[in-house]
Amino acid sequence: MDPAPTTYYVALSGLLFAIGMMGVLTRRTAIMMFLSVELMLNAANLALVAFARSWGDLAGQTAVFIVMTLAAAEVAIGLAIIVAIFRQRETTNVDVLATLKG
Amino acid sequence: MIAFLLLGALALVGAVVTVAARNAVHAALGLVGTLLSVAGLFASLSASFLAAVQVIVYAGAILVLFLFVIMLLNAHQPVTGRDPVPFVRELAGIGGVILAGALAVIAFSYRDPQPLAQGTAALRGGTAGAVGETLLTRFLLPFEAVSVLLLVAIVGAVALVRRPAPQPDGVTDAEGVALPGELPERTAPEGGVRA
Numbered sequence: 001m002d003p004a005p006t007t008y009y010v011a012l013s014g015l016l017f018a019i020g021m022m023g024v025l026t027r028r029t030a031i032m033m034f035l036s037v038e039l040m041l042n043a044a045n046l047a048l049v050a051f052a053r054s055w056g057d058l059a060g061q062t063a064v065f066i067v068m069t070l071a072a073a074e075v076a077i078g079l080a081i082i083v084a085i086f087r088q089r090e091t092t093n094v095d096v097l098a099t100l101k102g
Numbered sequence: 103m104i105a106f107l108l109l110g111a112l113a114l115v116g117a118v119v120t121v122a123a124r125n126a127v128h129a130a131l132g133l134v135g136t137l138l139s140v141a142g143l144f145a146s147l148s149a150s151f152l153a154a155v156q157v158i159v160y161a162g163a164i165l166v167l168f169l170f171v172i173m174l175l176n177a178h179q180p181v182t183g184r185d186p187v188p189f190v191r192e193l194a195g196i197g198g199v200i201l202a203g204a205l206a207v208i209a210f211s212y213r214d215p216q217p218l219a220q221g222t223a224a225l226r227g228g229t230a231g232a233v234g235e236t237l238l239t240r241f242l243l244p245f246e247a248v249s250v251l252l253l254v255a256i257v258g259a260v261a262l263v264r265r266p267a268p269q270p271d272g273v274t275d276a277e278g279v280a281l282p283g284e285l286p287e288r289t290a291p292e293g294g295v296r297a
Contacts, residue, residue: 003218004106007209009143012110014205016117016136018198023121025194031126031172035133038164039117042140053147054214056224058236061149065233066241068152068159069248073255075164079171080262086175095186 009050016043030082030092034075041071105146113139126172130165137161149228 016039023036045064052060086092112135119132141156187193214221226232237245 002103003222004103004146005218006214007212008106008110009147010209010212011206012113012143014209015202016113017205018202019114019117019121021201022194022198025197026191027121029126031168031175032129035120035126035129035168038133038160039120039136042137042160046140046143049144049147049149049152052149052228053218053221053225054212054216056216056221058225058228058232059240061152061225061228061233062236062241064149064152065155065237066244066248068155069252072159072164073252075167076255076259077262079167080259083171083175084262092175 006050006054010047013043013047013050016040016046028093028095030085030094030097033094034078034082038071038075041067106143109139109142109146112136113143127169130168130172133168134161134165137165144228147228148222148225151228151230151233 020036020039020043023039024033027033027036045067048060048064048067052058052064082092085097089097091097116132116135116137116139120129120136123129123132137156137160141153141161144150144153144156
């Protein structure tokens with residue numbers, strides 16, 4: 001059984017990234033935008049792992065590990081911000097939250 | 103190859119559900135499908151440690167946190183109202199197609215620098231030992247920086263969801279008027295379990 005070539009993985013990663021970008025642009029609540037950003041992060045991770053196999057270099061996989069850590073930290077902070085905003089405004093619709101005043 | 107096609111199709115379906123679902127819980131569950139499929143793709147790329155981490159950290163911890171917040175904020179019903187930007191869906195669709203096309207052109211113009219079998223052998227299966235060796239030699243500085251970042255994130259998350267301390271005179275609390283920073287229906291005592 002032939003392994004799938006790198007190009008297929010990278011193309012799939014590009015598709016996932018584009019879908020995630022459409023989600024960020026069209027969804028109106030902060031949580032849904034956040035979910036789409038996670039999708040985009042995963043697409044980038046997939047490309048990194050595919051290139052790691054292509055070059056036979058573990059640096060790609062290690063970078064993905066660090067990106068996952070960053071994503072975990074980002075989610076913790078982001079969801080905390082969303083909860084704090086929701087307590088104050090009772091909404092997470094980003095169109096309503098379009099002001100910098102606290 | 104068959105594994106790639108199956109997992110890739112699953113990942114795409116999950117991604118579309120994530121982006122298109124009206125209900126936020128359904129969207130989060132679609133993302134779980136995508137994350138698990140990507141974990142399978144990692145395994146097929148001989149990144150066994152990353153596949154495990156993907157399931158544990160992403161599908162386990164991060165998505166549970168997401169579902170927690172979605173249910174806590176009762177945010178699973180769709181937002182109604184008009185989009186402030188006209189044609190935002192059409193524009194996003196066109197932009198997404200252009201982006202996907204550009205990335206596909208880049209992907210299919212890529213040529214492997216060496217035979218795939220050679221690269222796969224050099225990865226040593228992507229086990230925890232192999233990745234950890236790279237992490238603690240070539241990636242030592244990012245590794246330490248990430249540890250500091252995680253600490254900052256923990257402190258920041260705790261500081262963000264902390265409710266403001268009650269006023270010394272207790273005027274606002276005693277009259278049952280909500281402080282600006284708290285939900286009006288919240289009745290839990292100070293120091294109790296909070297979100």
